[in-house]
Amino acid sequence: MRFWFVLGEIAAGFRRNMTMISAVILVTFVSLASVGAALLLQMQIDKLRGEWYGKVEVSIWLCPVQPLGGQACVDGPVTDDQRDAIEARLSSAELKPYVADYTLETAEEVYADLQTSFSEADWTGGVSVDALPPVIHVRLVNPGDYQVVEEAVNGQPGVYTVRDQSELLSPLFDILAKAQIAALAVAGILMVAAILLIATTIRLSAMSRQKETGIMRLVGASNLFIQLPFMLEGAVAALIGSVLSVVTLWVVGKFWLVGWMSESFGTLLSRVNTADVFVIAPWLMLLAVVLAALSSVLTLRRFTKV
């Protein structure tokens, strides 16, 4: 009885307040879609990080046979002793915790690699083995610890330069992080708007039903029972908005990320997918309910007078 009565009251409130309810649905929809986009971006960033940083390595370029101009390698090509010293350093107790493993690629191997990678380009013919540096490839336990290795070996005799591949990735992650901040900022502003809008809707709804609530109060309906329809009205509208945002994220995930991006990038990038949308969906809905609850608390406090 009570359940159906409350349900009927909510339906009546929806009919009476159609424009405001629509506004609530749209604002929560857009704000939660932004929150969802930010969350998906975070997942994307984590995925890329896990995948790419696992592969990146620090390259220690040693001095090649052919002299280079400028300050580097003025003492000539790297000697075996120098190379052994560097390798000893990498496996020392000091660096052990940071270095997963390392491999040496001789200039000949680098040259062979170059030939196979760029076999169709003309310029490979002009490159001599002597001009190529031997390289020590170091895989780190934690790709963030590049500095430690760099400080330990840079400037050592026989070292030409130290390169960190993850440096190449950081601009991409910068862009993703900035996009995420932008999405969160938009979401934040829209959420404030959503709370205010839900509060206004509840207030309007309560005012348009003052006669009913007045009678309810007189015949002894409890405060919860009087307020429940209004609270649920806001909550249901917010929930509809959250469902819309989930559907939108799913559609974007399905047809844009999976469809268009896999055509353009193939399997090169591992990406967030529709399954990830369902991971964040419950959180978005929960957030919608929290938004509605916050607004109810803001509004109905003044209606609790008996």
Next chain:
Amino acid sequence: MIRFNNVTKVYTRGQRPALDHVTVEIERSEFAFLVGASGSGKSTMLALVLRQERASSGTVYVLGQDVSKLADRKVPFFRRQIGVVFQDFRLLENKTVFENVAFAMQVIGQPRHSILSVVPDVLSLVGLEGMGKRLPHELSGGEQQRVAIARAVVNRPQVLLADEPTGNLDPLTSEGIMAVLDRVNQTGTTVVMATHDVGLVNEMRRRVIELVDGAIVRDESGGRYGAGYVGGVRGT
């Protein structure tokens, strides 16, 4: 049943009190008129009984309870024992007669089967058998007030408060309403009615409590009201 113990009510500090040291007791199953000019304190007394207002000083006991000591969250349950009727009926225009009466049961969570059995009984008590499907605007003023009374008593309150229930009705219709209130009183419900309808008061011969400027100037059972009484208001 209802006891005012030296009750004063001041709405705005510095203004004349709406009720000024009022002491009065109304017994169980009694029918009492509160009479007096507009602004004499009748409605304030009813609001204090309902605990819509709180006394500035003194104590109001309703159903053996000091209402000022009643916690806010307990007020709804307290009010279930009190029915109220107003001059302006306060019916819900989009609900039928049956639904208006049923509303009072629904909102306190009564089960459907008891609503279906109780509401027709109450409608016949107030003389509206078979009119459950009508909408308020299809009814006369007297009939609308009967619906309001039905709604007020459907949860079997121990007290019925009526604030100028005949204020909008012609004399003949008013008599009908009085008959209904009398019938409600016969079922054991205490009825307190605020009015300045002299004719009705004199006809009923019930207890009359007369207020002037927030003070009780007369309290007699089987009383009359009108010109010629101390502090009385000239009747029509």
